[in-house]
Amino acid sequence: MATLLIYARNNVHADPEKDARGCYKLGDIVEVFDDSKPIASPIAPEWYIVRITDVTKAQVDHFMEPYIDPATVGTENPVTLRRRKFNVEVDTLPASFKQKMAKDRYAEVTLSQVRNYIRNRMTGETA
DSSP states (O other), X not given: OEEEEEEOSOOOOSSHHHHHHXXXXXXXXXXXXXXXXXXXXXXXXXXXXXXXXXXXXXXXGGGGOOEEOGGGTTSSSOOEEESOSEEEOGGGSOHHHXXXXXXXXXXXXXXXXXXXXXXXXXXXXXX
């Protein structure tokens, strides 16, 4: 199993470039843990904990990749456009799931249940 720590609100910065590049936004995957890492229930409203029961940490580690400007990929100084290439589209989740997350801040799911809601920001493709 793998556990995702997902940001549950939008941080903002007055500088639009810094806001886009450095502030966590709703649905950003902040960290991926393996099942051996004990995760306490969320203590703050800015986190969702989602345990994906049918994958390993290694299978979802790519969710932690930054979103690099395609024009600078492979160069000596790649430019980070966003903290993460992948994002959970929280606004498109089914209402029942959103209600559960708002109440419990925790869910156990399979990858097939959430795959269509995790998108690559560069390509728009699902996870």
